[in-house]
Amino acid sequence: MENKKFRVKAILLDLDGTIVDSRRAYLEAAKTAFAAVGQKTVDVNIVTEIPKRIEQNLPINDLLNGIRTKEFLEVYLKAYYHATTERSRPMPNISETLKRLSEKAKLALITMRHVPKVRVVEELERFDLARYFQHVVTALDTQYPKPSPEALIHCAERMSVQMRDCLVVGDSVIDIRAGKNAKTKTVGVLSGIFSLVELEAEKPDLILESVNRLPDFLV
Numbered sequence: 001m002e003n004k005k006f007r008v009k010a011i012l013l014d015l016d017g018t019i020v021d022s023r024r025a026y027l028e029a030a031k032t033a034f035a036a037v038g039q040k041t042v043d044v045n046i047v048t049e050i051p052k053r054i055e056q057n058l059p060i061n062d063l064l065n066g067i068r069t070k071e072f073l074e075v076y077l078k079a080y081y082h083a084t085t086e087r088s089r090p091m092p093n094i095s096e097t098l099k100r101l102s103e104k105a106k107l108a109l110i111t112m113r114h115v116p117k118v119r120v121v122e123e124l125e126r127f128d129l130a131r132y133f134q135h136v137v138t139a140l141d142t143q144y145p146k147p148s149p150e151a152l153i154h155c156a157e158r159m160s161v162q163m164r165d166c167l168v169v170g171d172s173v174i175d176i177r178a179g180k181n182a183k184t185k186t187v188g189v190l191s192g193i194f195s196l197v198e199l200e201a202e203k204p205d206l207i208l209e210s211v212n213r214l215p216d217f218l219v
Contacts, residue, residue, distance in 0.1 A: 004206045007219040010161040014170030015111035017192020024087035029080035036075040037067050048193040090127040098132040100215040108135040108155040146174045149182030176202035
């Protein structure tokens with residue numbers, strides 16, 4: 001894989017775990033949700049397992065010790081979207097990386113956050129990253145979230161690029177599945193909450209430690 005080189009016209013990037021570090025937001029959301037249902041302590045081992053399962057639409061009942069899932073999720077998701085505003089931080093050296101990538105291809109951002117696009121753009125502007133993206137799509141902008149290819153196809157159309165000329169980059173198995181469903185090239189990054197084993201199982205074209213290494217793999 002280390003010899004892999006991509007020639008692309010557009011790069012479709014995930015947000016959490018790829019462009020920004022959201023681990024503190026996941027922890028804050030878990031603490032808030034468990035406290036709301038009377039549980040003061042949080043098992044750190046499930047802090048990242050919860051968002052992993054939510055993202056894949058998998059049950060979390062076994063993680064909640066009898067807590068009603070619907071009640072927990074209502075508080076958790078609200079707390080998470082609020083926490084990202086204060087707790088998320090840009091990945092190290094991400095501005096320079098995005099600058100280098102934008103010199104080689106058009107960039108778009110696709111996130112599964114159920115928030116208005118303006119919220120995500122404001123977050124990117126706070127980190128001085130919005131200028132690199134030609135298009136931003138959130139879960140509210142599409143009928144079907146990743147792993148559906150809908151958001152990816154939408155971005156490609158808006159940027160007048162064919163799917164075969166796109167590269168999807170993300171830390172999640174869902175990102176890789178979405179890219180494959182859209183018939184794009186795919187790169188997994190290990191800067192998020194998914195492990196090497198989990199990403200390898202999805203068979204992306206390339207797995208990197210972080211998106212910072214990606215410019216070296218573009219022609």
